[in-house]
Amino acid sequence: MGRGDLSDREWVRLEPHLPKNVGRGGRWRSHRKVINGILFRQRTGIPWRDLPPRFGKWKTVHDRHRRWSADGTWERILRAIQADADMEGRIDWSTVSVDSTSCRAHQHAAGARSRAPRLPGRNSRPVQHHPDEALGRSRGGLTCKIHLAGEGGRRPLAFIITPGQWGDAPQLIPVHERIRVPRPSGGHPRTRPDHLSGDKAYSSRQNRSYLRRRQIKHTIPERKDQRANRQRSGSAGGWPAGFDRAIYKRRNEVERTINALKGFRAVATRFDKRAYVFHGTVTVLAALRLWLRS
Template sequence: MDRVGGLHHQPCPPARRRSPQKGALAQDELEDPPHSTLGQALGRSRGGLTTKVHLAADGRGLPLAIVVTPSNVNDSTVFDKVLDAVRVPRLSAGRPRRRPETVIADKAYSSRAIRTGLRRRGIRAVIPERSDQMANRKCRGSAGGRPPAFDPEQYKARNVVERCFSRLKQFRAVATRFDKLAARYLAGLRLASLLLWLREP
């Protein structure tokens, strides 16, 4: 329970769907927002209408929490939602664990808000600083403050979330989204996650 990362895959866009004009909303978005492309976790990117999967995994590469969003949603904006969805049952009686000891994430999650939130909750952050943030801090001199703590050796363990995605994408329904409804696609992701847990010795 010490890994949090984000990644996405790009399934094929739905067939026979006419793209709306730039800056305009599709008809279904105006008439029925919950069932629109935005309501069904579909966002327009270079590959068309696609979905992004945000995932938290433990040290063995097993999924703990999954959130789906449109592909044009920034990873850092969903960080708290993914972290709040983590619930690990205890072997003894008691409430499930919801606070990992360490969070390892890539540069997409490097922000002051995320680091402050983790520090407030007593969670150690292992997140590399982005190059633009480093440049801005150095330009400000002493007013820029010290660089955030970062353990490069522990960061090497972040690849477990990449391996978790590789295992999930062995399921065809996960690698390519065939479901129209986001709830059904999320249910498929959770079912695939359950199978991974059951296969673990």
Template sequence: MIDLVAGRGELTDTAWERIAPLLPQMDGRGRPWRDPTGGQRGAVETRTGAPWRDLPERYGPWQTVYERFARWEAVGTWAKLLEHVQVRDDAVGRVEWTVAVDSTINRAHQHAAGARKKGPQTGTNWKIRAARKARQALGRSRGGLTTKVHLAVDGRGLPLSIVLTPGNVNDATTFVQILNGIRIPRATTGRPRTTPDRVLGDKAYSSRAIRHLLRRRGIVATIPERRDQAANRRRRGTSGGRPPAFDRTAYRDRNVVERCFARLKQFRAIAIRFDKLGDRYRAGLVLASLVLWLREPAR
């Protein structure tokens, strides 16, 4: 679970006032909640990785709070909250459209394994196990089970797109999914903004397919060429073509995505994955990203 607070344990009243009107309202049926906000604040104020059973009693039964958290994740409530603050910032020109992409590997706690087994039961046993782990974004590496978080952040280091994969997945294979996840609707009318001005990425994203994709979409690529690619190009002589354009000055800003990972990992439930289900873990990432957007001071 996630801590949505400036201090420790709970949301600030200012942050709560921003998002409370956007949450689903209770319809009056069922037993009244102990929380005066109708249980909504309890569903949002999940703790910093502590078990759900440790949720403060004033929010009511932890099972009910968890069910509400899961239901809102399923209907996209958390994503809508994040989209709301993104639209608000974009409307006043605060979103910086020089986008940096990267990934980080997070260890999965032993409690994250063993999610309920669903899906086809055909094929060899190892293939079935691999498919199940992929669905839950769990992969095995030297350190055990891990989850890889892929991010695209704006020039201020605030998340625009979040993709989860098993920890042993190559970064370049998810680039299209990350880029397609960037979508900020307009505050008034018009198509959503989906195209950055520039994309900053490290050598893991240095592939011909990625460069062609960015060129077709009119996006400037600032990605250093890998050493083996440069050697192969030189070996081919004139048929190898010219080296890709690379702006060293612009590339210095790529560290904003590294700083974003550092801020997200201040939430214990992000730094270490406790959730069995990949969707629940991603919902926690969305909530943590929402906190970063709410904390960003106006300029």
């Protein structure tokens, strides 16, 4: 086993959730070797063509990562691993925090074709993707942003990828609605934490109304301009938002989750042209590193 490869314990937990061999020609052979190659590339950030020979053909490793990112396989693996953790009581639902981080995009991440990509094969279908490939332009260059919801154990529950100039407040609801942890025993997936916290960037009337409608307690500090507008409105402005300092201090958990993800070079700097491939990159690291190793 090389540095950064899946351990035997991690492989035992992961193998039942991987796609089985289908069709002729052994299309899904050497899962472990290929996944180790994917992890090596995401950890080091090297070009796919420069993968060491011990992982096999670089194109096999690249194509499997791209395919599994496009057809939702990485998402299903992440959900299955989260379901196992929830069944064992290893998910801290008491406080879920939301935050975002900007990722610089390498110059090679630009220039993707405008037409929708297709999966290889006779019955290929277009892959859903951002029309702008989740890339934003600013004075600093190309950037994208990861909006993430993390649980108390410093592991991501859900995230989305947007262009770097997109604001945080409008993404709270989409991120929260992607929290879906299946229940192997049956029933609806778990989607609601006991408490949700975020910084001032997530303070908006729409977000607070959504959380109250879902009966989710929340700790989001009120911005100064919003407080001033409420006070000028008098009784029509409503009651001030509740704020629990002890719970708000736990926001460091989601910040440490983001720090663990950005410890991988392929996340700290985006090299992938396609938004769905970069989403798969973040998903595989969330599933195979932060969840399997916990």
